[in-house]
Amino acid sequence: MTAHEPAAVHAEGIVKRYGPTVALDGARLTVRPAEAHALVGRNGAGKSTLVSVLTGLTRPDAGRVTFAGRPAPRWGDPAAWQRTVACVHQKSMTVPGLTVAENLFLGRLPGGRTLRWGALRARAGELLAEYGVTVDPGARIRELGVEQRQFVEIARALSQGARLIVLDEPTARLDAAGIDRLFGKLRALRDQGVAFLFISHHLTEVYELCDTVTVLRDARPVLTAPVPDLPRNELVAAMTGEEPGAARRPRPAARTTGAPVLRTEGLALHGRFGPLDLTVRAGEVVGLAGATASGTTAIGETLAGLRAPDAGRISVRGRPVRTGSVPHALAAGIGYVPEDRHREGLVPGRSVAENATLTVADQLGPLGTVLPSRTRAFARRMISELDIRTTGPGQPVSGLSGGNQQKVVIARALARRPAVLVAVRPTNGVDVRSKEALLGVVRQVADGGSGALIVSDELDDLRVCDRVLAVFHGRVTAHFPRGWRDHDLVAAMEGLAGDRTDEWPAGDGTDERPAGHGADDPHGTEGTAP
Amino acid sequence: MTGTASPPATDLGAATPRARRRPRIDPARWRDLSLVPVILVLGVIGFIVSPAFLTQDNLIGVVQQSTELGLLVLGEALVLISGRMDLSLESTIGLAPVVALWLVMPAHGGRFAGLALFPAWTAIPLCLAVGAAVGATNGLLILGLRVNGFIATLGMLTMLRGLQVGLSEGQSIGNVPESFAYLGKADWLGVPAAVWICLALFALGGAALGYLRHGRALYAIGGNPEAARAAGIRVDRLTWAVLTLAGVLAAFAGILYTGHYGAVSASQGNGWIFQVFAAAVIGGISLKGGHGTLFGALTGVLTLQLVINVMTLGGVPPLWTQFLNGAIIIVALVISRFTSGEKQD
Numbered sequence: 001m002t003a004h005e006p007a008a009v010h011a012e013g014i015v016k017r018y019g020p021t022v023a024l025d026g027a028r029l030t031v032r033p034a035e036a037h038a039l040v041g042r043n044g045a046g047k048s049t050l051v052s053v054l055t056g057l058t059r060p061d062a063g064r065v066t067f068a069g070r071p072a073p074r075w076g077d078p079a080a081w082q083r084t085v086a087c088v089h090q091k092s093m094t095v096p097g098l099t100v101a102e103n104l105f106l107g108r109l110p111g112g113r114t115l116r117w118g119a120l121r122a123r124a125g126e127l128l129a130e131y132g133v134t135v136d137p138g139a140r141i142r143e144l145g146v147e148q149r150q151f152v153e154i155a156r157a158l159s160q161g162a163r164l165i166v167l168d169e170p171t172a173r174l175d176a177a178g179i180d181r182l183f184g185k186l187r188a189l190r191d192q193g194v195a196f197l198f199i200s201h202h203l204t205e206v207y208e209l210c211d212t213v214t215v216l217r218d219a220r221p222v223l224t225a226p227v228p229d230l231p232r233n234e235l236v237a238a239m240t241g242e243e244p245g246a247a248r249r250p251r252p253a254a255r256t257t258g259a260p261v262l263r264t265e266g267l268a269l270h271g272r273f274g275p276l277d278l279t280v281r282a283g284e285v286v287g288l289a290g291a292t293a294s295g296t297t298a299i300g301e302t303l304a305g306l307r308a309p310d311a312g313r314i315s316v317r318g319r320p321v322r323t324g325s326v327p328h329a330l331a332a333g334i335g336y337v338p339e340d341r342h343r344e345g346l347v348p349g350r351s352v353a354e355n356a357t358l359t360v361a362d363q364l365g366p367l368g369t370v371l372p373s374r375t376r377a378f379a380r381r382m383i384s385e386l387d388i389r390t391t392g393p394g395q396p397v398s399g400l401s402g403g404n405q406q407k408v409v410i411a412r413a414l415a416r417r418p419a420v421l422v423a424v425r426p427t428n429g430v431d432v433r434s435k436e437a438l439l440g441v442v443r444q445v446a447d448g449g450s451g452a453l454i455v456s457d458e459l460d461d462l463r464v465c466d467r468v469l470a471v472f473h474g475r476v477t478a479h480f481p482r483g484w485r486d487h488d489l490v491a492a493m494e495g496l497a498g499d500r501t502d503e504w505p506a507g508d509g510t511d512e513r514p515a516g517h518g519a520d521d522p523h524g525t526e527g528t529a530p
Numbered sequence: 531m532t533g534t535a536s537p538p539a540t541d542l543g544a545a546t547p548r549a550r551r552r553p554r555i556d557p558a559r560w561r562d563l564s565l566v567p568v569i570l571v572l573g574v575i576g577f578i579v580s581p582a583f584l585t586q587d588n589l590i591g592v593v594q595q596s597t598e599l600g601l602l603v604l605g606e607a608l609v610l611i612s613g614r615m616d617l618s619l620e621s622t623i624g625l626a627p628v629v630a631l632w633l634v635m636p637a638h639g640g641r642f643a644g645l646a647l648f649p650a651w652t653a654i655p656l657c658l659a660v661g662a663a664v665g666a667t668n669g670l671l672i673l674g675l676r677v678n679g680f681i682a683t684l685g686m687l688t689m690l691r692g693l694q695v696g697l698s699e700g701q702s703i704g705n706v707p708e709s710f711a712y713l714g715k716a717d718w719l720g721v722p723a724a725v726w727i728c729l730a731l732f733a734l735g736g737a738a739l740g741y742l743r744h745g746r747a748l749y750a751i752g753g754n755p756e757a758a759r760a761a762g763i764r765v766d767r768l769t770w771a772v773l774t775l776a777g778v779l780a781a782f783a784g785i786l787y788t789g790h791y792g793a794v795s796a797s798q799g800n801g802w803i804f805q806v807f808a809a810a811v812i813g814g815i816s817l818k819g820g821h822g823t824l825f826g827a828l829t830g831v832l833t834l835q836l837v838i839n840v841m842t843l844g845g846v847p848p849l850w851t852q853f854l855n856g857a858i859i860i861v862a863l864v865i866s867r868f869t870s871g872e873k874q875d
Contacts, residue, residue, distance in 0.1 A: 347753035
């Protein structure tokens, strides 16, 4: 850092209230030029509000923001804000039907009234090359991947003169290789003097990319520190407000597991995943680890009946399940937590009670009726069992926080007391504390005599599992008993399973070795055929 | 949390007291009643405008005229709650009676030459079957072929209207069989039978939406079809059933209308779909699906009909009624948006 150079952005004393809710209470933040600054905090800590204040979308009730020593642009002058600071949202702010070149110059197309396409493309090409982005300027945005869209957005922001870029969970929809490329690009830009404000739920990414971190908790800044000197548990403690170390309890090493509750034989879906033999036993939590495009989500959806497999069988507690039908899967005892609670999990306008009882509507009254009293009673039981924070069963789910919404989705999956719970990325987009609560629920389900299958690429999710199968390109490539090392599992998810030397040879799926947690528990063949 | 500037929601770890407060009165319950004051105000205005307003004949007339529109709104409300639209209802109300009469009326003697394929008493079942067939066809287009529902049913609207004109040769059909006309013109306990039937159907529908598994499922389907599917609800099958039911209700409205006026006019139902949507939305049914109640829809119908009645009694020049009709729908829409406190989208 250079002391004489003004900060890329300096905010202090930011206060923002929404009615009785205080969203920000004296927030301060300083991002120096050429610094990657992480902003972390649990859901509702005020990160989003601070970002919208810094990008000119929200007017603070009090406080001062300066960019490079100059006061912030007037509120309500979007062009001036765009020249100062740019925000790459989770949701792309590009126009999908237009070309890359048009998007780069959106709202400021060069030339007079007529558009010279050749010149526009040439200028766009130069601009992209300047920032080292290899995208065809003539391509339409909708033909690009998430990562390339983000590059286009970043290039657009930089070309408008912004020297500060806010990245709001940019990695949420990228796989590991994409994240690597994004981070490479961000580091290169940082070396050119661009500052970043990086918002993420993934602390690993914070450690990988960022120089400094600011933690918000309950609308106030509680910590700003250089990242390399900050132990991870202290960072988590700052976010949660708890003593470090309290978070992780040691788990009993070995568990007795019972009869198989879920078994698949040769389950396959063309183009998604290969023949899969999988067994989940009563009392165990099995992890299915795979990157975004590995086909693990499709496996979960197939088990839940949302997709019909091309081949193979599913059986629950020894009884075959008709594939490709959600009602049959539910009746057989497969509870399902979908990947995206907004898309497939919740009916936003309806109440907690209605959402939690969607799968058990046939048990709430005689002759196809649904009695409101029974619905409420059922919902109350779920609310207390899962500790859902809500004003009551009648509250619309859209009013709950992310973690509590996810609990409602899990309540829906557990409502039928399933033999096996299939949870796809169950902690997607929830904060640290909610994560633990949700994973604790999954663990309890298994302890209660059911089985659980967690489909995820998050190491925190997989850590509660008794054993983990790594999936790469639709095939199980490796088995890990409890106690795996992060590096090994990540490598296996990225298709680098061959690196491992301390385990038995990288699974080609035909290996007959028990994959679980003790030699006394033979699992038979499990994996995918080559 | 994403880039929205929403206030932070109460969080898992937040220090909210776990104490359960007594549940306050749920504002959602009052939303259904948001048009009741409007109806009362209209009543007062009607009373001031004309002494004829508060007479039994006039009020019964208003309610009777509400029945046909009401049945269409009932069907449309169910479709809208499931997150779909059906514009063709306004053609079904005319087409279904015409087809039924065409199949049963004698080939000679009357002005309108039928086929006399079936005995006269089958007119009502045939009419309902035509409605069901139209609804099922809509379902085939929307759910089977996955074409855009708005345009598909708009095409059906035009096509069915044309079919009706073709079959009836553009003329009104009189001398309808007695059985067919009975429900539309009979009085039960001094009130038109149509009113009783309409009320009963609304009550039945309301109870089904509130207390039946498949009825509750419609809200989930309209609110988020993907979530409904993941929860084991047979989304397509239920939506299909609702579209068919809406067609049957429209055909039934056609029976009442035909009985009421003693003939099927060539323009029966023409242009009604606008009022159907207006009544539904004023009554609190969301065009995006998943919201609204049948009671609300019913108050929407009554509001529109009262406005028309009060205007007629007030002596508004007939040439201006169309203008006022549109203006009043917009005003009613704005009023209901603020009395319910919800954005209508």
